[in-house]
Amino acid sequence: MLIPHPLLGLRDAQEFTYLGDARLIDRPTGGNEAELAEYVYLRDNPAGVHRELWFHEQGDRSWLVVTRNTLTHEILGAELARDVSLARKGDMA
Amino acid sequence: MRFSGFRVFAEALTGHKGWKPLWRDPDPQAEYDVVIVGGGGHGLATAFYLAEVYGIRKVAVLEKGWLGSGNIGRNTTIIRSNYLLPGNQPFYEFSMKLWENLEQSINFNAMVSQRGILNLYHSDAQRDAYRRRGNAMHLTGAGAELLDQAGVRKMYPWLNFDNARFPIKGGLLQRRAGTARHDGVAWGYARAADLRGVDIIQNCEVTGLQIENGRILGVETSRGSIRARKVGVAVAGSTSRVMAQAGLRMPIESHVLQAFVSEGLKPAIDGVITFGAGHFYVSQSDKGGLVFGGDIDGYNSYAQRGNLPVVEDVIEGGMALMPRIGRARLLRSWGGVMDMSMDGSPIIDRTPVDGLYLNAGWCYGGFKATPASGYAFAHLLATDTPHETATAYRLDRFAKGRVIDEKGVGAQPNLH
Secondary structure, eight states, X not given: OEEEETTTEEEEGGGSEEEEEGGGGSOOOSOXXXXXXXXXXXXXXXXXXXXXXXXXXXXXXXXXXXXXXXXXXOXXXXXXXXXXXXXXXXXXX | OOOOHXXXXXXXXXXXXXXXXXXXXXXXXXXXXXXXXXXSHHHHHHHHHHHHTSOOOOXXXXXXXXXXXXXXXXXXXXXXXXXXXXXXXHHHHHHHHHHHTHHHHHTXXXXXBOOOEEEEEOSHHHXXXXXXXXXXXXXXXXXXXXXXXXXHHHHOTTSOTTOSSSOOOEEEEETTOEEOOHHHHHHHHHHHHHHTTOEEEOSOOEEEEEEETTEEEEEEETTEEEEEEEEEEOOGGGHHHHHHTTTOOBSEEEEEEEEEEEEXXXXXXXXXXXXXXXXXXXEEOTXXXXXXXXXXXXXXXXXXXXXXXXXXXXXXXXXXXOGGXXXXXXXXXXXXXXXXXXXXOOEEEXXXXXXXXXXXXXXXXXXXXXXXXXXXXXXXXXXXXXXXXXXXXXXXXXXXXXXXXXXXXXXXXXXX
C-alpha cells in the first residue's frame, strides 16, 4: 500500500505505524469512566471506507488521517491529523 | 450413514456408489429454538453440542456463503493447550480433551494428530517464563516438558541453533498438541449436527436482527425472516458488522492474517515448531506441504488477502529458523479476517439484548478452540450460565477492568 503523504508524496505504508480509527483523536476529557472505557476498547470496525490514524514513524514522524477501504485496501486520501484536529476545533468554536 | 473401515472396504468393492451427501440442504423453517449465525467451525460445533449434550435440536445454523468458507477452511490447523492464565488454560485444556475424543464423538475422521508442539526459547528470561507456563499447564493436566538445547537438537538437528540474534537455547514441548484437518472438522461437526436434527442453511445471509423491547425475536435473512427464541452469533471477522445490526459496538477490530503452504515435500518436520521471537511457526501437512504463518498485517481489513511486506517478514523468519526452507517453493498464500479482541482473548457471553448471545474475539487462535468454544457456547445458550471453563470470557470485562492479560496485546501490540 502506498500512502499519499500531503507533504512527502507517495510513501510505502511500511514506513508507518498503524493506530486505528481516527475517532481516537477525540479523547474524552471529562473523567467519566464509562466514556473512557468506550474510547479505549470499542470500535466501529466498518467494512468499507474507514478513516484511520497512521504514524509516519520511519519518516517525518507526522500523524496522518488516511481514508482507506477495508474491503479492497484502496487508499482514498490522506491528511495531516493536525489539520483534521484543528479544523474540528474550528467547527466547535 | 456411519463411517467405518468396513464401510470404506465395501464401497471400494462396489464402485463407491453408496456414499450420500453428508448433510441435508433444508429450506429454513419459520421458527427455531436457537438460531446460530455463522456456519464456521465454532457455529457448527455449537449446534452439535446443543443437540448432543443439551438436547436442543430445533436449531438452525445460518451461513452466508458455503459451509466452512471462512477461517475454518483456511488456517494452519494447530491444536494445543499451552496457555498460562487461570481464565484461559482450563478452557484450552478442555478443548484439547474434546479433540482427543472428537473423531469417536462425531464419527468422522478429522485427522487429529498429536504430533507435539515445540515453542522455542532464546534467553534465560524466556526459559524461566516457559518454565512457569509449563507449570501452569501441569496444573490442568495438559502436560509439558522443558527441553534444553540438546533436547531440541535431538528432535530437530537441522534448526539454526546459532542465529546471532535469537540462538536457540531450548523449548517448551507439549506432546499432546498437534494438528487436525480443518475442513474435516467443519464437515464432521456439520454432519453430526445434521444427523441430530439441526438444519444447516447455506447461502443464507443474516441482514437484520429483529429486536423489540430489548429482546431478540428472530433474524432477517436473504431467505426470509426466521423467528428464534435465542440467537447465537459466531461470525469471527464479521462480528462487528452483525452486532452493529443490534446497535452494539464491539471491543474488536478485524485484521488480516496470512498463512502459507509450500510445495509438497518428503517428510521433513514431524511436529509443530513455533519461533515466536521471529514471528514464524511451521508444521508439515500430511500431503507434504510446509504450512506456516506469522503475524497479522497490522491494519483493519475485510479483504481476505494481505500484502507483500508481511510475506517477506514471515519468510525471513522461516529462513532465520530453518535455512533449508529456502530450497522449497511457496505454493500458495491466503488471508483470513481475524476478530482481534482488544486483550487478545475471546468473548463467550450474553449481550445487552435479551436472547442474543455472542461468541467472538478469537484473534488468530480460534481453530484449536473449536470444540470447547462450541461446547461452552452451547452451554451458555442452553442454560444462560457460562460454562465452568469459560467464566472469564465476559463481554463487559473491558469496561470493568478485568481484561485477560495472556499476552498483553490485542489488535495492537502498542496498546493495553
